[in-house]
Amino acid sequence: MSDRLSFVIPTLNEERAIGPTLNTIPVERLEEDGFEVDVLVIDGDSTDDTRQIAKDWGARVIIEERPGYGRAYKTGFQEAKGDIIVTGDADATYPFDLTPELLSYLAASSDFVTTNRFAQMEPDAMSPKHQFGNWVLSTGCKVLFGTGFADSQSGMWVFKREILDKIVLTSDGMAFSEEIKLEAFRHPDVNAIEVGIPFRERIGEIKLEAWQDGFRNFAFLFKKRLGLHTR
Ligand SMILES: Nc1nc2c(ncn2[C@@H]2O[C@H](COP(=O)(O)OP(=O)(O)OP(=O)(O)O)[C@@H](O)[C@H]2O)c(=O)[nH]1
Numbered sequence: 374m375s376d377r378l379s380f381v382i383p384t385l386n387e388e389r390a391i392g393p394t395l396n397t398i399p400v401e402r403l404e405e406d407g408f409e410v411d412v413l414v415i416d417g418d419s420t421d422d423t424r425q426i427a428k429d430w431g432a433r434v435i436i437e438e439r440p441g442y443g444r445a446y447k448t449g450f451q452e453a454k455g456d457i458i459v460t461g462d463a464d465a466t467y468p469f470d471l472t473p474e475l476l477s478y479l480a481a482s483s484d485f486v487t488t489n490r491f492a493q494m495e496p497d498a499m500s501p502k503h504q505f506g507n508w509v510l511s512t513g514c515k516v517l518f519g520t521g522f523a524d525s526q527s528g529m530w531v532f533k534r535e536i537l538d539k540i541v542l543t544s545d546g547m548a549f550s551e552e553i554k555l556e557a558f559r560h561p562d563v564n565a566i567e568v569g570i571p572f573r574e575r576i577g578e579i580k581l582e583a584w585q586d587g588f589r590n591f592a593f594l595f596k597k598r599l600g601l602h603t604r
């Protein structure tokens with residue numbers, strides 16, 4: 374396995390959470406394991422201290438003022454130099470401390486690992502409304518595409534960079550999360566799996582707009598199924 378690892382983390386006004394999030398990346402442990410670690414923060418139009426806090430921590434801060442979660446990731450993936458990419462929100466919810474364990478799936482034979490937050494979710498980590506929305510979208514993925522994953526909206530993925538040459542990512546919004554999973558799971562040359570992780574309560578304000586994003590995500594699934602999505 375190669376030894377360059379890029380963390381790609383999108384931020385929009387996460388001044389309370391970005392520090393605690395970055396602090397959970399086990400940089401020393403990963404370096405001991407032979408990885409060169411590169412941490413990228415892809416900042417949207419933050420008006421708070423997010424960028425400064427990330428810079429002070431030692432992250433490479435890239436400004437992507439075009440709006441959208443998916444847009445931030447597309448820019449981040451272009452900038453990431455690692456042969457392996459690890460993603461997650463800047464809200465202290467995802468267990469970056471478990472990166473070494475997640476990497477072991479790539480060493481075994483997987484190319485793309487997505488995570489299932491329902492496996493070990495803290496009480497209050499996700500509202501019943503969001504859990505229901507996630508269930509609807511995960512079921513939509515199964516019905517429309519025949520692919521099975523439990524958590525279509527999880528934002529923590531660990532994957533080999535080379536898969537980006539095989540899959541097509543079009544969404545600029547929150548639907549990016551289900552799109553990358555659908556692309557990876559449906560590609561015949563990509564070995565994709567889902568594994569359970571702990572999921573913690575968010576620090577700071579959620580950016581997801583439940584009804585609007587939920588509806589857009591659902592519409593995205595139909596368009597993708599009909600081949601109407603565009604690059
Ligand atoms: N650069 C950039 N980052 C964004 C944008 N919108 C959201 N983010 C970041 O993307 C991550 C996901 O947003 P969240 O608000 O946590 O939404 P979510 O994770 O889908 O919702 P939960 O699953 O309930 O946590 C966070 O780190 C946000 O700061 C954006 O337009 N631009």
Ligand SMILES: [Mg+2]
Pocket residue numbers: 462464466575
């Ligand atoms: Mg989040």
